[in-house]
Amino acid sequence: MVTVADTPLDGRCPDGNIASRWDQRKRDLKLVAPNNKRKYTVIVVGTGLAGGSAAASLAELGYNVLSFCIQDSPRRAHSIAAQGGINAAKNYQNDGDSVWRLFYDTVKGGEWRARESNVYRLATLSTSIIDQCVAQGVPFAREYGGTLTNRSFGGAQVSRTFYCGGQTGQQLLLGAYQAMMRQVSGGGIKLFTRREMLDLVVVDGIARGIVTRDLVTGKYETFVSDAVVLCTGGYGNAYYLSTMAKTCNVTAAWRCHKRGAYFANPCFTQIHPTCIPVSGDHQSKLTLMSESLRNDGRVWVPKTKGDTRSPDQIPEDERDYYLERRYPSYGNLAPRDVSSRAAKERCDAGFGVGPSGMSVYLDFSKAIKEDGESVIREKYGNLFHMYERITDENPYKVPMRIYPAVHYTMGGLWVDYNLQSNLPGLYVLGEANFSDHGANRLGASALMQGLADGYFVIPYTVGDHIATRKVKPISADRPEFHEALEAAKSRTAAILNVKGTHSTEHFHRALGKIMWDHVGMARNEKGLLHAIEQIKTLREQFWHDVKVIGSGETLNQNLEHAGRVADFLEFAELLARDALYRDESCGGHFREEHQTEEGECERNDADFSYVSAWEYQGIGTESILHKEPLTFVDAPFGVRSYK
Amino acid sequence: MNHVASKNLNLTLKIWRQAGPKQPGGLKTYQVRGISTDMSFLEMLDVLNEQLIASGEEPVAFDHDCREGICGTCGVVINGQAHGPDSGTTTCQLHMRRFHDGDTIVIEPWLAKAFPIVRDLIVDRSAFDRIIQAGGFVSVNTGNAPEANTTLVPHHVQQDAMNAAACIGCGACVASCKNASAMLFVSAKVSHLASLPQGQAERSKRVLNMVATMDAEHFGNCTNTGECEAACPAKIKLSNIAQLNREYMKAALLSKE
Numbered sequence: 040m041v042t043v044a045d046t047p048l049d050g051r052c053p054d055g056n057i058a059s060r061w062d063q064r065k066r067d068l069k070l071v072a073p074n075n076k077r078k079y080t081v082i083v084v085g086t087g088l089a090g091g092s093a094a095a096s097l098a099e100l101g102y103n104v105l106s107f108c109i110q111d112s113p114r115r116a117h118s119i120a121a122q123g124g125i126n127a128a129k130n131y132q133n134d135g136d137s138v139w140r141l142f143y144d145t146v147k148g149g150e151w152r153a154r155e156s157n158v159y160r161l162a163t164l165s166t167s168i169i170d171q172c173v174a175q176g177v178p179f180a181r182e183y184g185g186t187l188t189n190r191s192f193g194g195a196q197v198s199r200t201f202y203c204g205g206q207t208g209q210q211l212l213l214g215a216y217q218a219m220m221r222q223v224s225g226g227g228i229k230l231f232t233r234r235e236m237l238d239l240v241v242v243d244g245i246a247r248g249i250v251t252r253d254l255v256t257g258k259y260e261t262f263v264s265d266a267v268v269l270c271t272g273g274y275g276n277a278y279y280l281s282t283m284a285k286t287c288n289v290t291a292a293w294r295c296h297k298r299g300a301y302f303a304n305p306c307f308t309q310i311h312p313t314c315i316p317v318s319g320d321h322q323s324k325l326t327l328m329s330e331s332l333r334n335d336g337r338v339w340v341p342k343t344k345g346d347t348r349s350p351d352q353i354p355e356d357e358r359d360y361y362l363e364r365r366y367p368s369y370g371n372l373a374p375r376d377v378s379s380r381a382a383k384e385r386c387d388a389g390f391g392v393g394p395s396g397m398s399v400y401l402d403f404s405k406a407i408k409e410d411g412e413s414v415i416r417e418k419y420g421n422l423f424h425m426y427e428r429i430t431d432e433n434p435y436k437v438p439m440r441i442y443p444a445v446h447y448t449m450g451g452l453w454v455d456y457n458l459q460s461n462l463p464g465l466y467v468l469g470e471a472n473f474s475d476h477g478a479n480r481l482g483a484s485a486l487m488q489g490l491a492d493g494y495f496v497i498p499y500t501v502g503d504h505i506a507t508r509k510v511k512p513i514s515a516d517r518p519e520f521h522e523a524l525e526a527a528k529s530r531t532a533a534i535l536n537v538k539g540t541h542s543t544e545h546f547h548r549a550l551g552k553i554m555w556d557h558v559g560m561a562r563n564e565k566g567l568l569h570a571i572e573q574i575k576t577l578r579e580q581f582w583h584d585v586k587v588i589g590s591g592e593t594l595n596q597n598l599e600h601a602g603r604v605a606d607f608l609e610f611a612e613l614l615a616r617d618a619l620y621r622d623e624s625c626g627g628h629f630r631e632e633h634q635t636e637e638g639e640c641e642r643n644d645a646d647f648s649y650v651s652a653w654e655y656q657g658i659g660t661e662s663i664l665h666k667e668p669l670t671f672v673d674a675p676f677g678v679r680s681y682k
Numbered sequence: 683m684n685h686v687a688s689k690n691l692n693l694t695l696k697i698w699r700q701a702g703p704k705q706p707g708g709l710k711t712y713q714v715r716g717i718s719t720d721m722s723f724l725e726m727l728d729v730l731n732e733q734l735i736a737s738g739e740e741p742v743a744f745d746h747d748c749r750e751g752i753c754g755t756c757g758v759v760i761n762g763q764a765h766g767p768d769s770g771t772t773t774c775q776l777h778m779r780r781f782h783d784g785d786t787i788v789i790e791p792w793l794a795k796a797f798p799i800v801r802d803l804i805v806d807r808s809a810f811d812r813i814i815q816a817g818g819f820v821s822v823n824t825g826n827a828p829e830a831n832t833t834l835v836p837h838h839v840q841q842d843a844m845n846a847a848a849c850i851g852c853g854a855c856v857a858s859c860k861n862a863s864a865m866l867f868v869s870a871k872v873s874h875l876a877s878l879p880q881g882q883a884e885r886s887k888r889v890l891n892m893v894a895t896m897d898a899e900h901f902g903n904c905t906n907t908g909e910c911e912a913a914c915p916a917k918i919k920l921s922n923i924a925q926l927n928r929e930y931m932k933a934a935l936l937s938k939e
């Protein structure tokens with residue numbers, strides 16, 4: 040039985056006209072005077088789009104910023120890998136876009152499980168992001184006349200996605216990174232690379248610092264600050280195989296959770312429809328083929344089960360373009376959750392292609408015939424090249440083979456409208472929070488959200504915390520810092536002391552298999568209960584049997600990985616429990632018990648129109664559920680149909 | 683055109699092992715068996731590391747993250763070539779189908795004075811960050827930006843800027859150069875920003891400061907051997923170095939700052 044807190048959780052949104060809520064909030068937020076800002080220290084953990092933009096903008100304002108990341112340079116954060124693009128309601132195409140439409144598409148895309156006020160603000164800020172990035176020198180694609188151009192992404196009937204070839208994330212991140220480097224040279228940012236945050240320090244109920252481990256020397260350190268801004272990305276690697284970078288983790292967020300921060304909607308995970316299929320047991324990660332490819336690529340499988348002819352031998356009328364068939368008005372640009380399930384349905388029914396039968400075709404022959412190979416090359420050249428390197432097949436000649444893979448996590452630490460967690464002084468930005476995408480994120484909206492949070496929200500809201508709470512300087516000699524430092528040290532020591540027989544990799548893969556099989560694209564009660572038991576058993580085995588070689592006093596990648604897997608093993612149980620409790624289907628969370636005859640999601644607004652925010656009670660003890668009710672006035676509940 | 687069925691390889695690996703920056707290092711020989719030709723090069727190293735852990739030896743430390751060829755984290759010298767034999771390809775995107783059964787593969791870290799070894803195959807590339815800190819940006823605070831379509835950027839200008847901006851900061855250009863020069867890396871950023879209207883205000887200052895920092899970081903001189911271009915996974919063109927030289931000359935002659 041889950042204990043539900045009596046008082047509903049309040050997102051502290053402004054009220055009044057949705058279009059003026061952010062202005063109103065900005066009016067109400069307290070300010071820190073310009074020359075006082077340098078007296079305050081803000082810790083920013085993470086240097087992806089969210090952390091990079093936050094660190095640079097806060098330093099520009101005059102705050103003393105301490106910036107941390109796992110990689111050897113901030114420029115290598117996972118955001119660098121984003122391919123397809125970033126949405127903005129510029130309406131440069133004159134095709135009917137507006138702030139309201141981007142807002143509505145996002146709420147609908149997320150199946151009415153996101154906060155209206157937040158989403159509206161996101162849509163409003165989207166246009167300033169493009170301005171900012173262009174001013175930094177981000178080379179967005181252009182028309183011949185020199186104006187900015189757009190492409191289409193899933194879940195939208197307008198063309199609002201800005202892009203830099205297939206390297207949009209790279210260019211946006213380099214923009215933020217360069218803005219950060221400017222502040223590093225000016226002294227506004229102190230950079231701490233190859234540092235992993237292992238704990239949050241809470242003093243008198245307020246987040247006041249962090250504990251880190253230097254990944255080169257193994258040294259533990261504490262850092263004191265007046266606010267902590269967590270921008271540590273998503274937890275997709277709980278599934279082992281995903282399109283996330285190898286170091287993506289839940290550690291920072293999970294340790295904050297263990298210190299009292301609520302974890303919201305962990306079961307809202309996104310499985311992306313267009314990834315390169317698994318090729319064997321050695322597979323260490325999966326590679327995305329950007330959704331933008333569905334602008335020109337057509338998805339199909341043979342109409343006959345087990346058809347082993349090569350694709351060029353299968354005539355047009357023996358092909359099933361199942362997305363165009365099932366969703367005629369969106370076709371190949373149906374949203375991700377819908378497209379992924381449709382691919383799974385065809386493959387499970389025996390129509391899949393490739394050696395394992397677990398893939399479908401993404402075919403460019405029509406586009407190449409109509410537009411010419413050079414046009415396709417300019418749009419997607421680097422993606423085609425990547426596909427060929429990995430699969431040894433030339434997608435200009437043979438259709439790509441794709442299959443869904445874990446890609447993004449909508450869930451994350453709970454935050455209010457100001458992006459502050461329930462722990463005062465702790466702010467959470469980007470993929471690490473839960474705020475804007477509901478049960479399913481639309482393509483090209485993560486980059487938008489990370490940059491909106493970092494460039495345009497946190498610079499306003501962090502000052503309010505400092506000014507209203509009148510935070511006082513404290514020293515790292517406080518017992519809370521010592522306690523957190525010792526806790527982090529002893530956890531690492533405990534891992535090294537197990538001296539078991541199986542590697543970290545073994546446990547991570549085993550966890551991934553449980554998650555993919557039972558908490559993946561389709562979930563049911565029996566499977567989830569089974570998964571919870573299996574996760575618990577695996578966690579116990581880990582603590583009795585993991586084998587980590589080497590010491591904690593040097594660079595030890597195996598030890599780093601083991602620490603992250605240990606946290607995934609705790610977190611995965613919460614993810615599965617959240618999936619079990621949410622007895623409805625919506626977006627990326629598909630409960631087989633709740634589907635229409637056609638296999639679409641059956642949502643239950645009467646019982647589940649809320650955010651699930653879990654409060655930690657200890658490992659092995661069930662968390663307390665706080666519900667934040669969601670109401671929809673400007674984008675009223677509707678049927679999420681893409682037919 | 684169609685994928686050739688995968689095979690299994692048995693290989694001899696000679697890998698640079700070095701416990702720390704000041705410790706002595708050397709090549710150590712390992713055998714790996716049953717490596718599928720579908721594996722990536724790093725997956726092959728994963729197999730080796732699992733084998734080492736099982737036998738109680740410390741795994742080989744190597745840098746990597748995205749495994750998609752974009753983050754620039756990975757990078758080792760494979761049989762004398764930075765990022766290995768395939769052009770325009772990072773170490774993580776190199777696949778084992780490029781090798782043959784019975785091959786011996788020598789794997790070493792980037793070797794350059796400006797990139798000290800941290801451990802095994804991992805080096806410290808923070809000098810690149812310091813070069814960017816010297817001027818590889820446009821000074822525009824958040825909130826200062828004009829409407830994005832105010833300044834038109836012709837399609838071909840944008841394409842040139844994008845091609846230069848594609849640098850992933852991996853350091854292969856330095857590792858492949860006998861002088862350990864960072865000219866290709868620096869020229870990519872200078873060309874990217876110099877080609878766009880947004881980069882004009884700081885054009886001279888940028889190139890002067892970035893080049894000065896590059897020299898101070900102990901990167902060598904460029905003698906135009908072109909090895910960097912051949913090794914670069916992002917296909918950054920040598921012509922950027924020519925542009926860098928022009929930019930530098932112009933700035934040095936004309937700069938009033």
Ligand SMILES: Cc1cc2nc3c(=O)[nH]c(=O)nc-3n(C[C@H](O)[C@H](O)[C@H](O)COP(=O)(O)OP(=O)(O)OC[C@H]3O[C@@H](n4cnc5c(N)ncnc54)[C@H](O)[C@@H]3O)c2cc1C
Nearest residue numbers: 085086087088089109118123124236272469470483485486
């Ligand atoms: C292959 C791929 C393609 C994508 N394409 C698109 C796209 O086209 N459009 C779109 O909108 N979205 C896309 N996404 C999603 C989007 O890229 C991410 O959601 C977004 O970049 C996340 O940014 P972030 O700043 O929140 O976190 P990240 O970029 O993940 O950064 C996390 C940062 O936190 C640091 N960190 C993590 N843990 C710790 C710790 N314990 N201690 C210290 N530091 C830590 C890391 O070092 C890193 O700097 C894509 C995602 C993938 C996987």
Ligand code: SF4
Nearest residue numbers: 849850852853855914
């Ligand atoms: S120029 Fe090429 S080789 Fe050099 S750092 Fe950039 S991407 Fe790597």
Ligand code: FES
Nearest residue numbers: 747749754756774
């Ligand atoms: S691991 Fe990112 S480029 Fe190779």
